[in-house]
Amino acid sequence: MMLFSSARNFLQRFCTEDVHSRRIPNHGSFFSNDLLPSLGARINQTTKLRRHIISPYDPRYRAWQMWLVVLVIYSAWISPFQFAFLTYKKDTLFVIDNIVNGFFAIDLVLTFFVAYLDSQSCLLVDDPKKIAIRYICTWFVFDVSSTAPFQPVSLLFREQSSELGFKLLNMLRLWRLRRVSSLFARLEKDIRFNYFWTRCLKLVSVTLFAVHCAGCFNYLIADRYPDPTRTWIGAVNPNFKEDSLWNRYVTSMYWSITTLTTTGYGDLHAENPREMLFDIFYMLFNLGLTSYLIGNMTNLVVHWTSRTRNFRDMVRAASEFATRNQLPPRIQDQMLSHISLKFKTEGLKQQETVNGLPKAIRSSIAHYLFYPIVENVYLFQGVSHDFLFQLVSEMEAEYFPPREDVILQNESPTDLYVLVSGTVS
Numbered sequence: 001m002m003l004f005s006s007a008r009n010f011l012q013r014f015c016t017e018d019v020h021s022r023r024i025p026n027h028g029s030f031f032s033n034d035l036l037p038s039l040g041a042r043i044n045q046t047t048k049l050r051r052h053i054i055s056p057y058d059p060r061y062r063a064w065q066m067w068l069v070v071l072v073i074y075s076a077w078i079s080p081f082q083f084a085f086l087t088y089k090k091d092t093l094f095v096i097d098n099i100v101n102g103f104f105a106i107d108l109v110l111t112f113f114v115a116y117l118d119s120q121s122c123l124l125v126d127d128p129k130k131i132a133i134r135y136i137c138t139w140f141v142f143d144v145s146s147t148a149p150f151q152p153v154s155l156l157f158r159e160q161s162s163e164l165g166f167k168l169l170n171m172l173r174l175w176r177l178r179r180v181s182s183l184f185a186r187l188e189k190d191i192r193f194n195y196f197w198t199r200c201l202k203l204v205s206v207t208l209f210a211v212h213c214a215g216c217f218n219y220l221i222a223d224r225y226p227d228p229t230r231t232w233i234g235a236v237n238p239n240f241k242e243d244s245l246w247n248r249y250v251t252s253m254y255w256s257i258t259t260l261t262t263t264g265y266g267d268l269h270a271e272n273p274r275e276m277l278f279d280i281f282y283m284l285f286n287l288g289l290t291s292y293l294i295g296n297m298t299n300l301v302v303h304w305t306s307r308t309r310n311f312r313d314m315v316r317a318a319s320e321f322a323t324r325n326q327l328p329p330r331i332q333d334q335m336l337s338h339i340s341l342k343f344k345t346e347g348l349k350q351q352e353t354v355n356g357l358p359k360a361i362r363s364s365i366a367h368y369l370f371y372p373i374v375e376n377v378y379l380f381q382g383v384s385h386d387f388l389f390q391l392v393s394e395m396e397a398e399y400f401p402p403r404e405d406v407i408l409q410n411e412s413p414t415d416l417y418v419l420v421s422g423t424v425s
Helices: 001-016 059-085 094-114 128-137 142-148 150-154 160-189 194-225 245-260 272-323 329-346 350-355 360-373 385-393
Strands: 023-025 046-048
Touching: 023 245, 046 059, 046 245, 059 094, 059 160, 094 142, 094 150, 128 142, 142 160, 142 272, 150 160, 160 194, 194 245, 194 272, 245 272, 272 329, 360 385
Parallel strands: none
Antiparallel strands: 023 046
16 A cells, blocks of 8 residues: 555656646746746736647646656567567457557647647747647657557568568667656656656666667577577577576576676577677677766765765864874864864755845745844844844854854954854853
């Protein structure tokens, strides 16, 4: 029950926007729906779309797109698997594939009625003619090719070469993966989802898909080779074609992962020129993929640990400075306490967050946080409300470690401190 509840909450958070079909309030969340008002436009006006035109930010359309992403994941796994391991026949998988194609055929027609966001004006275009021209000139041909029913047509041809050709055409369904790429691009910019884990999920997905495709393609080469005993899998198991589908698939994934991780070759290796040529290209591809994975993971980890590393470097530098200049223990403790407290408070990024906001919002925050404190200070008893409001607008929160000197004797202070918690002497 918890799993279904989490999935439902995810869909609600991801699909729901402050927009409605044919009526889009401009007071919505602009960073999430990409709609920006033009200069001089009133912020409370609404954008009305034409009849039968769908907003791309409609929650129902967003839910439809999420459902298609689930079907894309299925297509991304089944297409290489069918290409390498299965023969086309009328079975349960045949029915499922045609149902999935039916959903994408519906989306193909639906796209002619979905408004699009103009990149120059940042306004929704709801003219059906412009929508159709834009779609036909961009992704229409590719979407039709990825939705065409090549599998049913292939049943009319019984030749093995014809079946392989139709399987190759059926691989055009991988074009649908662009939807997953768009999904991850949106998730990475969505502040409601953790960027680190979203990025990690994308890297894992890319790796698993590459491993799956390479294993399937390499098995197809062995399956089509004239002499099964002179193949990478036939050299170990000459009767591999008689093995179960599960054993053949696991063996292919094992070869692919050992090649990707550069731990091969030992028990499974290329036995003929075709396999050697494929292995060469796969290993060259792995060079780029591994660099991409390592670079991204290194960037994420370094960004995650950079604050702690800088803190440790600052503590070491302060300790060396105190030792080199023979500072008394009291001053050393003050230095280290100040650095430690600064590290803790910097992680909250309180002042940076407030400074990046407009003055009116900063004043509202200061009034909410500091006014109840200031109005109880005996020094300001009887002072007008307007004066206190102006005073708290200029206040900033500051933290001091224990035994630190805030104001020195005979010093001319320029700041006024209001003690919220702690003691002074």
